[in-house]
Each structure stands twice: as structure tokens, then as C-alpha cells.
Amino acid sequence: MAFPMPLIVCGKVPQVAIGVREGLKPAYDAIHIMMSVESGINEIPSLLQGYRPSANDSENLGSQRYGQKPVAIVTGGGYSDDDFAKMRKACEGLSSVPWLRHDLSNSFDPSNARPKLGLEYGKQIAERVKNCLKELAESGKMNNDGVYYY
Structure with missing residues (x-):
């Protein structure tokens, strides 16, 4: 597949989502970033079929x-x-x-302070996402519906 590979990102904190978007580059492109469950329910189905979202979402921080x-x-x-x-x-x-989910049980080193939610935290999350996607590609699961934790 050609680079960058398009992804949908669902976040809750804009600064973290921006950090994730930037940290995924250049291999991946967060084409659409949703900030709510309702947006996900309404927009992901269209995006998965290759259509633009029907609503003009001013919250969309994706490319x-x-x-x-x-x-x-x-x-x-x-x-x-x-x-x-x-x-x-x-x-x-x-x-x-x-579908990738954040493994909250493996998120933080208990000997360190919890990271501040922001750009740098988002970039740390992006590294975990990229590692998960690499493992999925290497195991031939990139075209498989399933839930995978990063």
C-alpha cells in the first residue's frame, strides 16, 4: 500500500489528537479525527465506504x-x-x-508521574499505534476486522 496510509482517529482531547496526528506522520495520515461517540456513529460508516463525511464537522482535526x-x-x-x-x-x-484500542492497563509506568494530556502525550500514543499497525501488517492482519490493543 502506498504511503501515507489513511486512518480514522477517535479522540476526546483535541491537543492529544493533534499530537497523535503529527506523530503518525509520514507513514500514516489521520484523514479524519472524531471527538465524540456520536460523530463516530454518524461518520465512520461513510468513511469506511470511501465517502466524504456528510456533515461539515468543524471539530475535525484530520487532514x-x-x-x-x-x-x-x-x-x-x-x-x-x-x-x-x-x-x-x-x-x-x-x-x-x-479497530485499535488504547490498552489503558499498560499505559503508564507506575514509577513515573502520569503524563500531561497534550501534544507530547499524543505523540507517545502515536508511537504505540504505529507499533501495533506494524505488527498487524507483519502478521497479515491489516485487512481483518477485529479489535487490537496498542
């Missing part, structure tokens, strides 16, 4: 380069199990891309 279908959906730690399930259900049968 908005909608030329290719996304290869994965990345959700941040602010989404509960219920939130995540609602977004996945809205997309049932529309695509076979991996």
Missing part, C-alpha cells in the same frame, strides 16, 4: 484528504467499552479493517 478508504480505525482511551461497541455496531458489515 481531510478523503481520496482513499481508511486502513484502520484508532480509538483513544477516553472511549468506554460501551462507546466503542456503539461505534463498531454502526459499521457492522461495511468493512474489514482493524
Whole structure:
């Protein structure tokens, strides 16, 4: 697949989402960044089918380069199990891309202070996302619907 590979990112904190977007470059392009469950439910299905989102979302911090279908959906730690399930259900049968979730149980080194939510934290998260995507590619799972933790 040609670079950068398009991703959908679902976050809750704009500064973290911007850090993730920047940290994913140049290999990945966060084409659309959602900041709520409702946006995810309404917009991810269209994006997975290769369509532009129907609403003009002023909160969208993504590149908005909608030329290719996304290869994965990345959700941040602010989404509960219920939130995540609602977004996945809205997309049932529309695509076979991996869904990445933040593994909150493995997020922080207990010997260090919890990182401040901001750009640098977002870039740290992006590194974990890139590692997860690399593992999925190496194991041939990039075209498999499933839930994978980073």
C-alpha cells in the first residue's frame, strides 16, 4: 500500500489528537479525527465506504484528504467499552479493517508521574499505534476486522 496510509482517529482531547496526528506522520495520515461517540456513529460508516463525511464537522482535526478508504480505525482511551461497541455496531458489515484500542492497563509506568494530556502525550500514543499497525501488517492482519490493543 502506498504511503501515507489513511486512518480514522477517535479522540476526546483535541491537543492529544493533534499530537497523535503529527506523530503518525509520514507513514500514516489521520484523514479524519472524531471527538465524540456520536460523530463516530454518524461518520465512520461513510468513511469506511470511501465517502466524504456528510456533515461539515468543524471539530475535525484530520487532514481531510478523503481520496482513499481508511486502513484502520484508532480509538483513544477516553472511549468506554460501551462507546466503542456503539461505534463498531454502526459499521457492522461495511468493512474489514482493524479497530485499535488504547490498552489503558499498560499505559503508564507506575514509577513515573502520569503524563500531561497534550501534544507530547499524543505523540507517545502515536508511537504505540504505529507499533501495533506494524505488527498487524507483519502478521497479515491489516485487512481483518477485529479489535487490537496498542
